[in-house]
Amino acid sequence: MEYDKVSERGNVLFLILIAVVLFAALSYAVTRSTQSSGNINEEEASLAASQITQYATLINQSVIRLKAISGCSDTDISFHYDSNGNGTLETDGSDNYYNNTVTNNDCYVFHPDGAGLAYIPPKLEWLDGVNSAQNHYGEIYFTSRACIPYVGTGEGPCNSSGDDEELMMYIPYINQTLCQKLAEKFEVVQPGGAVPIDDTSAWYDNNYFVGTYSNGAKLSNNVGSDTSETINGSFSGCFEGGGGVPASGTYHFYNVVIAR
Template identity: 35%
Template structure:
């Protein structure tokens, strides 16, 4: 006769089971808290991301403005080219008014290898105020010899526009975003903190402002508080043409 063995059917340990459930709940709570923290940090970090985007935009604008200035200097010093023979004509600028009739060789063309040896860079979409995309000169660089900045070169006040000898060769990116404009001015120490861009006291450029070798008596870029006095680079709010509520980067290429 075989020995009978007593088999005991084990039952779950309720205390252990309850402990495991509690442990899983605690893990779930911890994961949820971590996820909530990550979401909050991401949302809060949006301002940092936007700040970084503005800094990049301002840096890119200033860098290309400096590149154009360097190209002009190479033409003046290395090739003996004066502004009267320089031409900004390029397929990327639609206006035929940039074609300088006194520029008969490639050496005097800013955007050719034999001239300024620089490529034309279309303003980045993220710089621009798209609500103004129907305005003249929006979405491109404007080169003008019909404006001056008081305190730059010979002109000491807002009457600098009355003398052709005081007018500068200026590059402008019209109709950029206000926040980009503010960041440019912060970088250039024209304004600080959340100060809005200074407003031009009148028109910033004349009708048909494209530079084609001739300086034409026109307008002054100046503000009531003289924030732009003596500045060769910066950003301003329009006060006539262009209109108030619009913002514009400028870079003086040749002081006169």
């Protein structure tokens, strides 16, 4: 009967539609899985390294501009943004980086009244998904409880006084291939070309910058002497964790926003 044929065609179309939806869902899941596993080729890593470098440069230039034009001090700078993603910039601790000593938004990096930059989280394909449960995975981490020897006023024991702690920007837990490209880009590599390994702890978890500087972690890598051409004295680069925080076998971009 004609009715049965129409019904059959409708059933076939419905099954095809279901198959398309399931295939799309599977493709999305596979893509997410591939990206989160940190699979990235050399060409993609080079492009990502350039994007990260450009964004870090924008951050640094914005802070310089806020200090020069708006009169913001090292302690006035704020990276406060809608970190919990609910559409509201909150001051009760729900959103990271709130500096309660700043009375307006003029010194905010991520606010139209300040530098006007947008907070852009790391792309999923840049990251090593094995570490997705770690603190600060998938975010840009700004902290002032860290220093690098021979950057600013701090020499070897730069973490002995809050006066020489840097304002640091980290992109934690990135892919090893990307880290290698970043290390090479900034010429911060060990003899032989390997990514340098932090010999202490590079940061303290959950110490978001809120306008204060205090004794903290030290990002360093000694090869022969304190002034060797590795992490020490470098303002940007990439490193492997050394067994403290972060753990060995993990890779991280760093950038000095304010050297002190």
